[in-house]
Amino acid sequence: MGPTQLADHDVHRLYADHHGWLQAWIRRRTGCSQRAADLAQDTFLRVLSARAKGIAVYLEQPRAYLATIARGLVVDQWRRQQLEQAWLDTVAAHPGAVQASPEHSALILETLHEVDAMLRGLPGKVRRAFLLVQLEGLPHRVVASQLGVSDRMVKKYLAQALVHCAVLEAELDGLLVE
Template sequence: MLQSHEADPLHLIYCGHHNWLVQWLQRKLGNVFDAADLAQDTYIRVATGKTMPAPEEARPYLVQIAKRLMIDLYRRRTLEEAYLSALACLPEPFTPSHEDTLIVLQTLSAIDRALDSLPEKVREAFFMSQFDGMTYSAIASALGIAVATVRKHMLSATRACFLAMQADGRRMPMEATTR
């Protein structure tokens, strides 16, 4: 028997909190478009998650997910800005073509999607290592896991990045990867 929308916990959470979440995100991000995107991503995480929050815990649960998604968004944008800034500093003869720049940005996007599909602790361990420069033991301490688990997480994340690049069918331009 099909469940009515009124009795569906996800539907109740969405209807009861979606507008509030978009407004909360808009205040944090200063942009209604990013807020709407992150709100949708938040509900996708809720829908695909293993647990559904109790009605009285819905907002704190949504905020926790949304904060993590904001961190991911800022990291992606920081990475893209750093790449574009590095390109701007190159002398004209060494500047990659617009096509090569687009390939690199599309590859970064494919890697981002691959990392986004990983479990949260795997993604966090990877980001802490690659963007924050943390050692495996510092990551283990911060996440409350063993160093061996951090190694496994790093292997999983690196493998996901590699497979994303292969599946994307693109190769990073030689000029962009050799600098």
């Protein structure tokens, strides 16, 4: 069939024919029927969003198409849960620290998710150089040796990562919009 623009009846048919299957597919991967229901709905929202943007959809294998979207959503949720657990573990490990309000905690978690997404969007060596310098405090020459590149290349990698950080900061401050 190839790529096509979905009409209203196509979306309804896709949902009616595959929603139950998709929800069961997600439930097998997550072990949670509530999470499966939410992610199945989110999958169809992505389909509707693509349709609204005029993005062509491949309907030759609708289950493969839906599973690809759902798989990404499951991975994103798993990643979010890991990040949130790491935050909770960090807070619990410092009982003397000031406890943040639920609103402040939500802002911190959202910022952590944005930083995580930004880091995942960087090329591998750029991300690794940035983390080695910023988190490990390693000098450029040591990072260069670990990555098998020149000191100059490490500086380029760091500049590239810092540009991404500046864009993220501007987005978080509401200065940039998509």
